[in-house]
Amino acid sequence: MKQILSIQSSVTLGFVGNRVAAPVLTAMGHHPLAVDTIALAAHPGYGSRRGGVPANDAFTDILGALSLFDALGGIDFVITGYLGTAHQACSIRETLNSWRGQVSGGVYILDPVLGDSDKLYVEPQIADSLQAELLPLADIITPNRFELGFLAGSDITDLDTAIDAGQTLMTMHPRLVAVIATGISREAGESGDIGELLIARNDAPLWLPASDGGPISPKNIPGGGDLMTAIMTGNLACGMDLVQAAGNASQMTQRIIANSQGTRDLALIEQLHLLGKR
Numbered sequence: 001m002k003q004i005l006s007i008q009s010s011v012t013l014g015f016v017g018n019r020v021a022a023p024v025l026t027a028m029g030h031h032p033l034a035v036d037t038i039a040l041a042a043h044p045g046y047g048s049r050r051g052g053v054p055a056n057d058a059f060t061d062i063l064g065a066l067s068l069f070d071a072l073g074g075i076d077f078v079i080t081g082y083l084g085t086a087h088q089a090c091s092i093r094e095t096l097n098s099w100r101g102q103v104s105g106g107v108y109i110l111d112p113v114l115g116d117s118d119k120l121y122v123e124p125q126i127a128d129s130l131q132a133e134l135l136p137l138a139d140i141i142t143p144n145r146f147e148l149g150f151l152a153g154s155d156i157t158d159l160d161t162a163i164d165a166g167q168t169l170m171t172m173h174p175r176l177v178a179v180i181a182t183g184i185s186r187e188a189g190e191s192g193d194i195g196e197l198l199i200a201r202n203d204a205p206l207w208l209p210a211s212d213g214g215p216i217s218p219k220n221i222p223g224g225g226d227l228m229t230a231i232m233t234g235n236l237a238c239g240m241d242l243v244q245a246a247g248n249a250s251q252m253t254q255r256i257i258a259n260s261q262g263t264r265d266l267a268l269i270e271q272l273h274l275l276g277k278r
Contacts, residue, residue, distance in 0.1 A: 002237035003074050005066075005099075007035045007092060008081035008111075008226065013042040014265040016223040017081050021230040027272040028234035033075065035062055038084035043222045044121075045264055053084030060091040067095075073102040077233050081226060082113040083122065086129035093133040100137075107236065110138035111229045112147045120150070136173050140242075142229045145183040159186050159197065159207070166199030177201045180208075180232070180246050182225055196228075196250045200242060208250040221257055223266050228253040231275065 004025050009017030018034040025032040037059070040051035054062075066072050078099065080092055096108060112130055115121045131151065135141070141151075149156040152165035166179035179199040186193045186207075196208040228249050235245035252274060260267040 001029055001031055002076040003031045003033060004077045004079065004233060004237060005033045005035070005075045006079045006081075006230075007037060007063075008079065009038045009040070009084070009113075010034070010036040011040050011042050013046065014222065015268045016043045016226055020223050020226040020266070020268065021079060021081075023268065023272060024227065024230040024275060025234050025237075027275045028231075028238065030234055030237050033066075033071070035059075037082055037088055045222050056085060056087045056091075059084075059088055063091050063095045067098055072099045075099060075103060076106060077237055078106065078108045079111065079229060079233055080108075080134060081111040081229070083126050083130060086123070086125040089126070089129035089133040093137065096134075096137050107139045107233075108137055109140045109142065109229060109233055110134055111142045111225060112151060113225070114143075114147050114150060116144055116146050118146055135169075136175065138173070138176055140178045140180065141169070141176065142180045142182065142225065142232070144225060145181065145185075148179070148181045148184075156181075156184070159184060159205075162197050163199055163205045166197070166205070170199070170201050178242055178246075180228075182228065196246070198243065198246050206243060206247075208247050219257055219263065221260055221263050221266055223268075224253060224257055227256060227266065227268070234275070 006018055006021040008021060011019050018036055022032045022034050038053045083089055099106060114127050120127055143151060145156045148162060148165050152168045154165045156162050156165055162181050162184045169179055170176045181197045183194055184197045198206040198208055231252050232245050232249035235248055256266060256271045259271060
């Protein structure tokens with residue numbers, strides 16, 4: 001069992017952010033420590049926003065308490081996802097630096113939740129703060145196609161442009177050892193042949209199909225990226241290498257998505273048994 005700090009959004013209805021990470025990591029035999037960046041009644045796909053972001057002081061106090069209670073030394077992995085304010089990135093950076101001082105082999109996985117469908121859905125200040133404060137500290141990032149292009153300053157149209165963007169990010173950020181990009185088309189304009197791509201430092205890029213020999217389903221459900229990141233982190237915590245962890249996470253995520261009715265919410269609780277203890 002590993003302790004995994006997950007700093008993400010939370011909802012009462014549906015499954016995104018920590019509402020995905022906590023049950024998934026628990027089902028995989030790990031101990032999630034959840035800190036919420038925002039608390040909403042439901043994700044925006046429900047059509048109305050109810051809830052809000054914690055005060056900056058309260059958010060910083062919660063993270064600071066991890067040091068106060070001498071908890072950082074027991075954390076093996078950190079995941080960050082959606083941020084509610086630009087200030088949160090600064091507080092997370094301070095926590096990460098304190099954690100790094102105590103845990104030499106810890107792994108930080110950044111899911112840069114910034115936007116989709118060729119546009120930002122967070123404030124520009126949040127995107128700027130994430131790039132300045134968190135991206136340089138990340139060991140692994142899990143962007144979607146838009147986020148990969150945004151962070152690398154390039155247009156992602158196919159496999160080659162995605163590989164170039166991932167390699168550019170690893171050149172810009174020496175700590176970064178892998179980019180796992182989701183929603184990547186093999187060829188420009190081929191919307192039916194979309195998959196995930198593992199770009200690792202010093203290794204050849206690897207296409208990650210959802211099933212043996214098949215592309216990822218085009219079905220898109222909120223929380224799918226959060227699910228993939230959580231499963232992959234849980235796999236790494238179970239001792240899988242990066243290729244095994246990412247490949248299995250890709251396939252399990254798409255299986256859960258395919259078995260979910262409609263496109264509003266993941267059918268997560270009904271399928272946690274598929275993850276089991278690795």
